[in-house]
Amino acid sequence: MDISVLQPDYYETFHCLAGACLDNCCRESWDIPLTKNEYMKLTGARRSKELEGRMREGIKRVRRGEKPSEYAHILIGPGRPCAMLGEDGLCLLQKEGGHEALGLICQSFPRANQRMLGKRVRSCSAGCEAVVELLWKKKEGIRFQNLPLRPNERNLRYGNREIPVEMEQTRPALRYFWEMEALCVGILQNRSYPLPVRVTMAAEVLDELGRLERSEDWEGMGAYLKATLAAPQLAQRAAHWEAKPRQSALALVTNVFFSFSLRGGSSREQALVQQVYQRLGIQLEDRMGEGEQAGLGVRYQLDRYLQGMDRLEQWLHGKEHLLENLMVNYYFQSLQPFDDLSMGIWENGIFFAALYSFLRFVLAGVMPEEGEPDWAAVRGAIVTIFRKFTHSAQLKQKMVSYLLSNGVQTLEQMDVLIKG
Template sequence: MKINVFLPKYMEKFKCINSSCIDTCCAGWDINIDEDTYNNYTNSTGELKELLEGKFFFNEAEHDFFNNGFMALKDGNRCPFLNCNMLCDIHGGFGEKNLCITCKSYPRVFNIVDNIYEKSGLPSCIEICTKAFLDKDKMEFIENEEEINENDIEIRRIIDSEAFEGTESLFQYFWDIRVISINIIQLREYSIEERLNILKNFYWKIQSSYKLNDFDGIEKLLDDFNNEYIDYESLKGMNFKENNDFYMDIAKDDLLENIRGIRLKQCVNEYKDGIFNKNDLRTYLEENPRYFDEIDEYSYILENYLVNQIFKDLIPFNKGEEFLESIKVLINTYKIIKAYIIGIAMNSKEKINEQQIIRVIQSLSKDIEHNKVFKELLER
């Protein structure tokens, strides 16, 4: 069916580059099979049945429509249907209609907000990173009419802000909070870390008023931010200074053991080699600020990444009405990305560049949501 879709402008240009990709979406994580596809595989006949034999299994643990089964991964956590040409045997031999929803839709993310479909891209896809984050202009959003088969997509989140109007819920302010959040991250007169501090303070002010049941205060705050009656200088805080424990924690053996992606393992090992001889890394970085300066040259990449996260994950509403929990995860993700970029640059002795930053963002994004150690670090 044809419907209006709200999306970041980069999604207009996105197209899978298949075997030309330097990574593959068919390895490095579990590949879940939806119920309809699982039944189709179970009841298949002929050559398709022969191809599928012994290569998928039923999900005994978390049974729901989108997680009815899994592919039986091979060495390197590779999909059993990924051939030597880095192409899919199911797609190539039997058509897209026989793919599971995960494979049909990746790396696209769909949400529904106030009955409007929204589409964005996952940064675990290197082509999404390239199209979305290397644009030096601010990320823009547009509305397009697109042909979408609802049976081929998974809706991650649904928000109906209009249903909460006049209630004691922050969801009634969804659009104001979302627009202000993106505008803050695009305040280019401030550093990325100052912008994140401003955003955190914005959420803190909302939460404080919410706990006092002061909805008039929330509405005045939103009005002040919308009309830029805000003293950003008083909210920007200081640039982040991590302690040595943080730098050590993101190189721990138990974290590395839980990493499934080959590219991220390489990144973390290079990071470990880079910081290996630095007993006091925090002091070393303070005395060698060039790494921070080099990252600042590419602040547009990190800006676009953060804006994409806010839009894709419906931040801060991805944690319900616990806004400070949401911003904590976003800030900690940024801190980990930044640290890996610096450690890898220390190891290579090369100047930080666009491709190094994209490499870290993409490889980390592929693993971070599926690694229990990362989860603990993000929620600190």
């Protein structure tokens, strides 16, 4: 039985905004799977006639390729909110049956309650407006707490993700997870250096750990972490990376590719990406041809892109804690560098770096050419990015695959992407 939990210090202050939420997660493009038990509980209980009709419309069985974790799906798509969502922005299912009537994903989001190597870990996703507000207000940065669980919490479901201690036998790098977390979070929160440099230095650690993992040098991995935690030599590494020049065209084109995932999404996602293109001077054009010659071409004005990035840097002055908190929170929440266990340490690091780069790219496109940006627009863009890209294993793998197949895979190339 768990007796303690590791969590960020904002966790206890989170509460759902319910009907007051502007970025309601029940209106977005989501893939919400239901287990067989959840499906039976949802459909087997007595409901009002209105709710029964809505559930028939909004919950569909998986008839082919059924998995234990995907017996059915709640249908939410572009222009199609959840059928159980009331006009007041509240869930009719929860109104009638209480919180326990919901499936685990709907019960917990944006909370992530996980068990990592025998330790309870919980946090919240930045794919939620209320969480972004909490991170925005934490100017001193996130602190982490190791707290005793209250008696009524000890037997609660901890979520649908667990990495058990036994997995250390098949993935020996997991033995050093806590040291990796302490080192990388410490680097990301070290405000002696600009955040892009910190992200690159954290990526540098993951690059070396990935090399040691591929060579199965577990003793070397332990020695590297021990030495680096004791004497990280950040000043020398920071000076090295700060001296590297920006190569913005590569970052721009790469992030335009990532943005294609928003073009086919909800109306809000499409509006966001169109705004980014317009403000950063990006145009897409159809290319005739076959094979690699077919598809979309990208035309861009590098000077307008750089102006947008400069506007973002100006707006972030005195607000640098926002992106720091977002990336530290995601690193912790996703159990980096083991977010996707099908990928190696470095491949997970590649996604982390790419996410940071794409976040800055989109926010640069939200900055108006004159005046201050609307905070609600900035917050909405952040919510969209984290909701879209950090809750889809398929999108993560797609981004990493694109980078690897296009030769953007070395630490130096990640630095180019990170600098934007």
